[in-house]
Amino acid sequence: MRGKQHYLIFVAMAAGAGIGLWIGGENGVKPDANMFVWFSELFGKTIFIGALKAIVAPLIFFSIIASIVCLPTTGELWQIGWRTLVFYLVTTSIAVGIGLLLVLTIQPGMRGDRDGLRARWPEMKKELSTEYAEKESKLKGGKSAGEIIRQNITRIIQNPFEALSTRNSLGIIFFAILIGIALIAIGEAGRPVIPVVQGINAAIMRLTGWIMAGAPFFIFCLVAALTARYGTSLFATVGWYVATIIAAIGCHVVVLLVIVRVFGKRSPFAFLKGIRRAWAVAFATRSSAATLPVTMECVRDELKVPRKIGDFVLPLGATVNMDGTALYEGVAIIFLIQLFGGLPGAEIDLTATTTIVIFLTAVLASIGAAAVPDAGLITMVLVAGAVGLSEEFIPIIFAVDAFLDMFRTSTNVMGDSVGAVVISRLTGSVPGDEDCAGAPAAA
Ligand code: ASP
Numbered sequence: 001m002r003g004k005q006h007y008l009i010f011v012a013m014a015a016g017a018g019i020g021l022w023i024g025g026e027n028g029v030k031p032d033a034n035m036f037v038w039f040s041e042l043f044g045k046t047i048f049i050g051a052l053k054a055i056v057a058p059l060i061f062f063s064i065i066a067s068i069v070c071l072p073t074t075g076e077l078w079q080i081g082w083r084t085l086v087f088y089l090v091t092t093s094i095a096v097g098i099g100l101l102l103v104l105t106i107q108p109g110m111r112g113d114r115d116g117l118r119a120r121w122p123e124m125k126k127e128l129s130t131e132y133a134e135k136e137s138k139l140k141g142g143k144s145a146g147e148i149i150r151q152n153i154t155r156i157i158q159n160p161f162e163a164l165s166t167r168n169s170l171g172i173i174f175f176a177i178l179i180g181i182a183l184i185a186i187g188e189a190g191r192p193v194i195p196v197v198q199g200i201n202a203a204i205m206r207l208t209g210w211i212m213a214g215a216p217f218f219i220f221c222l223v224a225a226l227t228a229r230y231g232t233s234l235f236a237t238v239g240w241y242v243a244t245i246i247a248a249i250g251c252h253v254v255v256l257l258v259i260v261r262v263f264g265k266r267s268p269f270a271f272l273k274g275i276r277r278a279w280a281v282a283f284a285t286r287s288s289a290a291t292l293p294v295t296m297e298c299v300r301d302e303l304k305v306p307r308k309i310g311d312f313v314l315p316l317g318a319t320v321n322m323d324g325t326a327l328y329e330g331v332a333i334i335f336l337i338q339l340f341g342g343l344p345g346a347e348i349d350l351t352a353t354t355t356i357v358i359f360l361t362a363v364l365a366s367i368g369a370a371a372v373p374d375a376g377l378i379t380m381v382l383v384a385g386a387v388g389l390s391e392e393f394i395p396i397i398f399a400v401d402a403f404l405d406m407f408r409t410s411t412n413v414m415g416d417s418v419g420a421v422v423i424s425r426l427t428g429s430v431p432g433d434e435d436c437a438g439a440p441a442a443a
Pocket of ligand 1: 288322370371372375
């Protein structure tokens with residue numbers, strides 16, 4: 001059944017989009033369909049995403065410990081750790097670079113009805129202000145780079161129980177790494193704990209399998225509700241912007257596949273086949289954290305990446321590696337400058353220095369973004385602030401954000417999976433490697 005499930009998932013996505021378009025109108029959901037959308041959100045968001053999120057904190061915690069105690073020495077942890085971080089930083093930078101190249105070439109902000117939009121802006125600003133007010137509290141999240149760094153340090157050094165209960169993945173990862181190292185350090189005394197941790201880890205993966213059994217239905221609900229709510233009318237205003245982001249993401253996916261071939265020594269087709277379920281879940285849930293259990297399952301079972309690598313590299317990737325988000329933030333800010341440059345609050349020239357500042361802050365903002373829907377939109381304020389663009393222009397792209405979030409989240413998950421394949425090859429953990437001795441047989 002599982003072998004065929006991805007077909008069902010893709011059919012469900014297409015059917016959901018079709019029904020969503022049918023029941024959604026120019027001004028939102030048709031009144032008769034409100035009940036349908038309510039139920040779709042109940043099953044898709046509340047139950048499916050809720051269930052995946054519920055297991056993600058313990059999954060990150062136990063899988064990281066289980067992966068570390070599998071390593072023969074802490075030296076190997078260091079080898080995997082630094083390679084992973086460098087890999088993630090390089091691929092995120094490539095993503096932003098591609099985004100900037102395309103947005104500067106295509107110039108989406110200069111196309112379409114630019115003059116009309118600029119003229120209507122004062123009036124549109126008022127219309128968008130209700131929506132803006134709703135998101136404003138979130139948007140106030142992190143304004144300066146210093147503030148983001150301070151916030152992240154506070155998240156890393158946190159009481160582990162608080163980190164688990166608030167799903168603070170940086171705090172969970174940090175504590176799990178320390179506990180894993182300590183278990184290796186205490187030798188004999190820590191040995192009885194190891195099979196327990198590995199057993200819990202295997203049980204959580206089994207829970208993931210149970211949740212995923214209903215994935216086609218849940219994904220149908222998610223896509224139908226989203227399409228019904230947002231429809232297609234919004235593309236008229238910012239169509240070029242949407243097209244630029246999707247084209248840039250397409251280019252980055254090609255780069256990732258080349259990396260899989262060259263550094264991971266894997267067939268790109270086999271790779272895509274292996275991660276298709278995780279890709280679809282990321283697309284529909286718009287959360288790389290909620291997708292993490294499925295990503296781990298695909299990377300381990302389909303791509304045969306040893307557990308000791310996947311269980312460490314993937315949770316870390318879901319937290320700090322967001323290629324799609326970084327690319328999107330860079331493109332979005334340049335688009336806004338192209339569109340509104342010169343108006344009050346956007347007196348900015350697109351010089352080389354401005355572009356470099358956008359490049360650097362987009363990378364930083366993506367690292368700080370949480371792996372949840374809309375997070376990229378929130379941390380984008382950091383990039384805007386760094387070049388002096390007023391955040392009052394951001395609401396113009398709210399309407400298409402949920403749609404673009406599908407593409408950037410699935411790219412984020414793909415980037416993490418490429419990381420797992422490449423790191424396993426670079427550290428000599430070839431496919432088919434024996435998994436950790438003493439680990440319970442995979443469920
Ligand atoms: N939704 C994205 C993720 O979970 C983050 C973002 O909004 O860009 O990976």
